[in-house]
Amino acid sequence: MSDTLVPLKRLAHLNPETLGEDTEPGRAFRYIDIATTGRGKLVAEPLPMTFETAPSRARRVLRTGDTILSTVRTYLRAVWTLQDRDDDLVASTGFVCLRPLPGVDPRFLGWLAQSDAVVEAVVARSVGVSYPAVNPSDVGLIKAPCPSRAVQRAIADYLDRETARIDTLIGAKRRMVHLLEERWQVVMHAAAAGHLSSPTTRRATTIPWLSSVPEHWSEGLLKLVARLGSGHTPSRGRPEWWLEATIPWVTTGEVAQMRSDAIEYITDTRERISDLGLANSAATLHPAGTVVLCRTASAGYSAIMGCDMATSQDFATWTCGPLIRPRFLLICLRAMRQDLLGRLAMGSTHQTIYMPDIESIKVPLPPVDEQDAIVANAQARRVALDTTSTRLRGQIALLVERRHALITAAVTGQLDLGGAA
Secondary structure, three states, X not given: OOOOEEEHHHOEEEOOOEOOOOOOOOOEEEEEOHHHEEEOEEOOOOEEEEOOOOOOOEEEEOOOOOEEEEOEHHHOOOEEEOOOOOOOEEEEXXXXXEEEOOOOOHHHHHHHHHOHHHHHHHHHHOEOOOOOEOOHHXXXXXXXXXXXXXXXXXXXXXXXXXXXXXXXXXXXXXXXXXXXXXXXXXXHHHHHHOXXXXXXXXXXXXXXXXXXXXXXXXXXXXXXXXXXXXXXXXXXXXXXXXXXXOEEEEOHHHHHHHOOOOOOEEOOOOEEEOHHHHHOOOOOOEOOOOEEEEOOOOOOOEEEEOOOEEEOOOEEEEEEOOOOOHHHHHHHHHHOHHHHHXXXXXXXXXXEOXXXXXXXXXXXXXXXXXXXXXXXXXXXXXXXXXXXXXHHHHHHHHHHHHHHHHHHHHHOOOOOOOOOO
């Protein structure tokens, strides 16, 4: 390949079409913003809009063969090339639109925009602190290789083929990770139902999310074996209640820690409240070992407090009595998650489990020494699943890295594709 480097504006028109004030009233289109686009693909469907209802940043008119590249540093992997006839798309001004000039293969231009060489050049030209971005005109100054049209096609064909193979392998491994996560859900349900214990006679149960339990197990309302509580948010209008804040305060921000069921204990929180805020609100300091369940927004996720903590009103809490262990209760809450959401949660967009329904939750109650054995058995299985999952995630990361490196090597001439051309 030729070592010639030329500015991108020699390969493509930059933002050749934009919507202006002279746009016909009622013009309909589908809108692409940063959240719609991933590296080389759409990750969400464009939103149908009209010129009157669209945000002011909806300006870049797109055509078949155009490549859009994010100008915002935080979203530099938002790159996509239009492959099909799709002339009703408009992109945000957060993108620069590259329309290939005659003699430039659109697919080559798309791969070039995904390469680390272009991304690093955009980073180098980005300005700003809170929202660092590159000026679209500066994108046109980025130097890029300009091989012959035949070599461009050869590179595009090669990357179409090889990245498809890598993507297929990545997809297969991600499905395996998902199956391992599903397997953990099965293990937790089996643990809560007593299937991980020694074989024993079973009986029907009145617990809605279980069909049977070992005959010697008890069962009952959770609120009768663990002290039910909740939390509160001290007034934001009283800044002195938030000064010298040292008390960990569990909010929906902690759901990110709980979402994968990978951890049992929360040991830190994003926010803290002060002793004064605690004393002047309905918030309660719960002891370490208290089990929490998010009941609003991201409802159904649970964990155990690793130290004394307070919570917002978005959580139900249980401080366990002598008949139930926190770790066994956590397994039960995670095993019943789908039942909680399907049977008790209200609302379509933001589901909420109301406190009267929280009070109705029933749980199995094996002897406490058996609870400890069940938890140990389940966690041993979790370790095995996590080991396999970690290996798969490592392989996925290497494949993604390989994909990025392959794109950069191909478009910058580090691979000899002359024979293919």
